[in-house]
Amino acid sequence: MTILSFLRELYSLETLDTRFTNSASTSIKSASAKEDEPKPDSQRGGKPLPADATGRLPRWEFWFYIVVVFTSVPQMYWSVVSISQPDSPNYSKYEHLLSPGWMFGRKVDNSDAQYAGFRDNIPYLALLVIFHPLLRRTCEKFAVSGKPSSNETAKPTSRSNQAEIRPRHRLTYDFYSALVFVVALTGFSSLKVLLILFINYKIGTSLPRNAIPATTWIFNIGILFANELGQGYRYSSIANSMIPFYPAAPALGKFLDFYGGLMPRWEVLFKVTVLRMISFNFDHYWSLDRSRAGSPLEKKQLDPSALSDKERVSMPATPAAFSSYRTYVAYILYPPLYIAGPIMTFNDYISQCTYRSSSVTTRRTALYGIRFLATLLCMELMQHTAYAVAISKASPDWSTYTPFQLSMLAYFNLHIIWLKLMIPWRFFRLWALVDGIDPPENMIRCMSDNYSALGFWRSWHRSYNRWLTRYVYIPLGGGPGRGVGVVRGTINLLLVFTFVALWHDINLQLLTWGWLATFFILPEVFGTMAFPASKWKTRPAAYRYICGVGATFNILLMMASSLVGFAVGLDGLMGLVHGIIGSWHGALYMLTACFILFTGVQVMFEHREDEKRKGIKLKC
Template identity: 55%
Template sequence: MVLQYLKKLYTLETLDTRFVVPATSPPKEALEQTRIDPANPLPANHGNITSNGAPASKSGPGPEPPKWKTTEFYVYFAVIFTSVVFMFKIAYGVSKESHPSYSKFGPLLSDGWIPGRKVDNSDAQYASFRNNIPYMAIVVILHPLLRKLYDSFWRSSTYTQVRSNSQLSHGLTANAAADARMEQRISFDLYFALAFLFVLHGVSAFKVLLIFRLNYLIATAIPKQYVPAATWTFNIATLFANELGRGYPLAGAVRFLIPSPAEGDATLVGWAKALDGYGGLIPRWEVLFNITVLRLISFNLDHYWSLSQRGGSPLEKKQLDPSNLSERDRVSISAKLSDYSFRNYIAYALYSPLYLAGPILTFNDYISQLRYRAPSITTQRTLMYGIRFLLTLLTMEVVLHFIYAVAISKAQPTWQVYSPAQLSMLGYWNLHIIWLKLLIPWRFFRLWALLDGIDPPENMVRCMSNNYSALAFWRGWHRSFNRWIVRYIYIPLGGSTSGPWGKVRSIANFLAVFTFVALWHDINLRLLMWGWLVTLFVLPEIIATMLFPKRKWEHRPNTYRWICGIGATGNILMMMAANLVGFAVGLDGLKGLVEGIVGSFGGLVFLVVACGALFTGAQVMFEIREDELRHGIRMKC
């Protein structure tokens, strides 16, 4: 019984129904067909439709028979089980007090709640989230309760008037009710978000609102043909200005305007300093503003594209039910022109559950879900998602209490004191902690949105260790950001096309995309190098797919699978290197790790053994995806 519940808990449908419902299918009918069967944790095949809405190829070969119970895979399981045990043991060994380097990283550790263990809370980004979990949990509980209280005062009369008007047709009544629901939710979202903003940022909330106003004027007050270029110029300039201006402290602004203050002016500087002291719970608002920039661009471009629609509403043209729109229609079909108001724009940009970290929801999707509650939101699914989040949080706590990889790397260790195996595990666990420290806040804020009746996309599709393709990895890592990039950057640049020149153009588009992504994350050379490394490491995969097309190996599937396993092993090593440079140890740290691993005969032997383990892992990853295909799910990651 427990095993069946765990299988149900870890299905794709529990994580996000978008993975099992085609993006072009009306969700009510599709969800009815993909109800979870405890005896069969993956949804039933619903016509062999891909998860992105495209029909699976009928001409190509279907999924192969399961290999889970073959001798080959029993060997793989044994290798993986042994590897996991040693991976934990090695990382735990270098985290002990008896290790020679403990005196360097020990001061970075904090008191833990697991008896006899310190906790590695040295990552400032995750520490700020971890330390505030109790307070954020209170807000998550209060927010829905306050909405219910607000609705109890205002909603009943509004809905009664709409539904009791017998002179209106049924369709018009339903539309009026949907508009009333949106207005009701927008009002609460706006009031709560403004209060939330001032609590978070204090006097700096006015700076945020000023940026919002300038961006809104770009969308509505300049000639239409200049809106896209002006939007991108303004928002990228804002990223740079926020970084260079460090949040524009008022005292600094006064000193800039009055370089040599007189006695009275000095008082003005003092007042400015005093106001800067009211910075709220998060005085450095500019650090978290990058995610808001994406929403500002989304509003402007969604509004710009809505101006191009002619000849009536797409809903009427396609005869679509607005309460049962597919996810693709919710995103692509523009809202009413009257919906692109300043009030709605502020409520969207500051929507409290998603304001700090996302996931990213487009303006069109937000307005659509305000009118009609997404059919994917159910009490059971939200409860299971919450349990899954708590298990992930517990996993992170166990890792931070027993493996001090982050503190070790921050202490600038002498890499020579570590063996090749220890160096590899430090790099590996660093990446896993990075993955978890991003996964946990994203799922926390998505859970908050689900409790509030909004269903944003899931940001993390697969475990970090269940990735072998650089292209697929970036589709599944920060997935809502990836979808945002595809809609607002990649497709407008031309997307990808077939043929050699199409591949060249795709690579150029990738370079442009990852340059923006690197600058968006943080304006520094290390992340810019990471973006270029990612683009560089995508090249071997693109070239390999051209040299080894699957159709030529239809009669030798096992040989093709083993060739792909070799390529996947190289891909995994390159992805680990790129992410270590960008988010963990930097280029110098990576250089030290690599020299420590390949600088000796024992290190080379270890590297060969590690590659063998990665090869077995890749084969299991292939089979997981084949298993999804057997159930009609074709994911791109």
């Protein structure tokens, strides 16, 4: 294998997640049957798909765009590096936010508290990736070497026997390892976690069927607010109200709070847990309908060991799985996915515990690990050379920067946000893959390889997007263009993004971001309606240019909403915009920047057309 072919395989969509190169209804086993030997990309993904109305770029035009993009990107990066030097005017204002580094003799910008918590604990997390799956294999080996039952002795390799033995071993280990993990992370606060889990379990399994949906939503949204407002229900706060009845309560409360585990703020981690709690309750709620109609597996004559991704998610787990509290806890607190996801549905988790997914192979997992390390190294390079986060936090004198430097500070702030989220997500997914579970990939494309607002939200935190689609978006009726009116669809989108904003954090800044994200999607919706692709099939070049202008506008809107929600806020965005276009030099620069974005969009169009020629079509 040449270095070039290795890099193609390393950065292929199939290495990232087989769900991207196979139809959601295609059996993973059948799709993986002939993948023991590496194949070129031209042989992956099935039959070529028809091109869009944008058509294929002429070769000369494509290379013109490539030259513009590859000339611009180094200048973009260097503009932030140049203002991150010790001799830059504002360096003294943010130097205190920098930490000792290990690359090029430079300091590192580790000022983002969210990512710093992950980065500083990478050595300990790496040990978990090694020892957690290793301990599982050891436990299973001892379990298998023990005295087998008569049934196991009679049919040690039968499929029905595997469907009984494998989940029993996995779920038993997941349950006990999850308890140990959550106690180590949250200390005595694990009692609060388990109490909330128990109440949700009773809602999902003990209430009358018609009461489950509304009660589930009320309880879980209420928990999000209560956790935030109650700051995790500190034992000391609870103890102070008990002084008249138990004078020693404050001392006990302080003792319990002191042993709060490695991550005392358990309520921050619990936001992802809430999504799994809702998934369990609704998967059980929908299974009650399926159980009355009979087994879908028997009706469709499906092989349970070769279900497609769509079938694993939609096919209900067995009644025994829903009735087992230990199975419920094993799913909710599954260690590799507990802290940050990716998010799996209960049905998918049980299916993969019963039959190992054929997409989990040693080679693919190893390639995924190499790709993760390359991304981690990229983040380290950014943190050591471009101090965009520290500069923004220090509120420097913006007038000392040129419009180009200001816009690049905003741009690289967004890139670091993308990396700081993608790296933990990929780390925890890698842990799950090593452990034999294949959760969905959260990030499909590079942040800079997006021109569609709708496509961007499908590829950013993809497992969360899938969760929203299954449990919120579709039950509400969908959005514009899905059989509902534009007004109704817009209201549905607004409700979805409002939930997303409140789920992230209960503050006005993120709520503003959620509403902006909704309204910034509308130009794309209206533009698609005004310029349908079906009417431009005879004029592909003109349609491609129209789409390029719209996509450029889309990118500017997406950058603005993301900066408001996750970086500088609304006031900070206004300051950046004023600094960029507050003079004729800035306005001229803005026109140039839009042209560069337009060329980048044309390359993105061609990239997607190339994927279609390989039989791959992603909605992003």
